Amino acid sequence: MISTGLISDPWFYLLSIPALLLTNFSKGGFGLGLGILAVPLMALRLPVPEVVTLLLPVLCLTDLITLWEYRGQWSWPLLRVAVPAALVGIGFGALAIHHLPETWLRLGIGIISIDFVRRRWSGSRRSAQEDRGPRPAAGVFWGAISGFTSFLANAGEPALTVYLLPLKLSNRSFAGTTAAFFMVVNFAKLISFSMLGMFTRTSLLTSLILTPIAVLGIWAGVRLNRRLDATLFYKCSHVILLVIGSRLIYTSLKAIL
Numbered sequence: 001m002i003s004t005g006l007i008s009d010p011w012f013y014l015l016s017i018p019a020l021l022l023t024n025f026s027k028g029g030f031g032l033g034l035g036i037l038a039v040p041l042m043a044l045r046l047p048v049p050e051v052v053t054l055l056l057p058v059l060c061l062t063d064l065i066t067l068w069e070y071r072g073q074w075s076w077p078l079l080r081v082a083v084p085a086a087l088v089g090i091g092f093g094a095l096a097i098h099h100l101p102e103t104w105l106r107l108g109i110g111i112i113s114i115d116f117v118r119r120r121w122s123g124s125r126r127s128a129q130e131d132r133g134p135r136p137a138a139g140v141f142w143g144a145i146s147g148f149t150s151f152l153a154n155a156g157e158p159a160l161t162v163y164l165l166p167l168k169l170s171n172r173s174f175a176g177t178t179a180a181f182f183m184v185v186n187f188a189k190l191i192s193f194s195m196l197g198m199f200t201r202t203s204l205l206t207s208l209i210l211t212p213i214a215v216l217g218i219w220a221g222v223r224l225n226r227r228l229d230a231t232l233f234y235k236c237s238h239v240i241l242l243v244i245g246s247r248l249i250y251t252s253l254k255a256i257l
Contacts, residue, residue: 009045011045012042012045012046015041015042015044015045016042016210016213017210017213018041019038019039019041019042020038020055020058020210020213020214020217021213021214021216021217022038022217023038023055023059023214023217024062024213024214024215024216024217024218024221025217025218025220025221025224026221026240027062027066027179027217027218027221028062028066028069028175028217028218028219028220028221028222028224028225029175029220029221029222029224029225029236038055039051039052039055039154042054042055049198050203052154053193053198053199053203054203054206054207054210055154055207056186056189056190056193056207057190057199057204057207057208058207058210058211058214059182059186059214060183060186060187060190061211061214061215062211062214062215062217062218063179063182063183063186063187064183065215065218066175066179066183066218066222067176067179067180067183069179069218069222070172070175070176070179071176072176073170073172073173073175073176073177074173074176074177074179074180075169075173075176075177078139078164078167078177079177079180079181081136081139081140081143082139082140082142082143082146082160082163082181083143083180083181083184084143085139085140085141085142085143085144085147086143086144086146086147086150086156086181086184086185086188087147087184087185087188088144088147089143089144089145089146089147089148089149089150089151090147090148090150090151090185090188090189090192092144092148093147093148093149093150093151093152094151094192096148096152097151097152100152102152102153103252103255103256104252104256105149105152105153105155106153106155106248106251106252107248107249107252107253107256109149109153109155109158109159109245109248110158110244110245110246110247110248110249110250110252111245111249112158112159112162112245113158113161113162113241113242113244113245113248114242114245114246114249116158116161116162116165116241116245117238117241117242117245120165120166120238121238138163139163141163142159142160142162142163143159143160143163143181145159146159146160146163146181146185147185147188150182150185150186150189151189151192155244155248156182156185157178157182157241157244158241158244158245158248160178160181160182161178161237161241164177164178165237165238165241171225172225174237175225
C-alpha cells in the first residue's frame with residue numbers, strides 16, 4: 001500500500017518530476033515513452049509495483065492526449081495486425097507473471113534493442129531485407145512480444161519499435177501509430193490492475209497531482225516533432241532505443257550478478 005504521507009515527500013517529487021517529463025516528452029515527440037527509464041528512477045523511493053500503479057493512470061491520460069494530437073495519423077493496417085497480438089501477449093503476461101523472472105525478460109528485450117540499432121547503423125544485409133515493407137507475421141510477433149513485456153516489465157516500447165522503424169513511416173504516422181497501440185495496451189492493463197485491486201485512493205490522488213507534469217512533457221514533445229525532419233527523427237528514435245536497451249541490460253546484469 002502507498003502511504004498517505006507520500007504526496008508531501010519532497011524526494012518523491014524530485015524523482016517523479018524529471019521521470020514524468022522525460023517519459024512524456026519522448027512519447028509526445030517520438031511516440032516512444034521512456035517509461036523503462038522512469039520506473040527505475042522512481043523506484044529509488046518506492047517499490048516497483050507501486051511505481052507502476054502510480055504511473056499507469058497518468059500514462060492512460062497522456063495516451064489520450066497524444067492520440068488526439070496525432071489523430072488520423074496512425075496506420076490502420078499495422079494496428080489491425082499488432083493490437084490483437086498485443087492483447088494476446090497481455091493475456092500470456094497475466095498467466096506468466098508469477099513464473100517468469102522479470103530480470104531475464106528485461107535482459108532479453110535489452111539485447112534485442114541493442115542488436116536492432118547495431119544492424120540499422122551498420123547497414124547490414126538483414127536491415128536491407130527488413131525495409132521491403134510491412135509483414136503481417138512480424139507484426140503479430142512483435143505486437144505480442146510488446147504486449148507481453150509491457151504487462152510484465154513495463155518494457156513494451158522496444159519490441160514495437162523494432163517492428164515499426166524499418167517501415168519508414170513519417171514522423172507523425174510513427175508517433176500516431178505508436179500512441180494508438182499503447183493506448184489500447186495501457187487501458188487493457190488498467191482494467192487488469194483494477195480487477196486485481198491495485199489502485200487505492202491515495203495512489204489515484206498522487207497520480208492526479210502528477211498529471212500536469214506529464215501533460216507539459218507531452219506538449220513539449222509534440223512541438224518538437226513538428227520541427228524535426230525525417231532523417232533526424234529516425235536518428236533520435238535510434239538513440240532513444242539504444243538508451244532504453246542499454247539501461248535494460250545494465251540493470252538486468254547488475255541484478256543477476
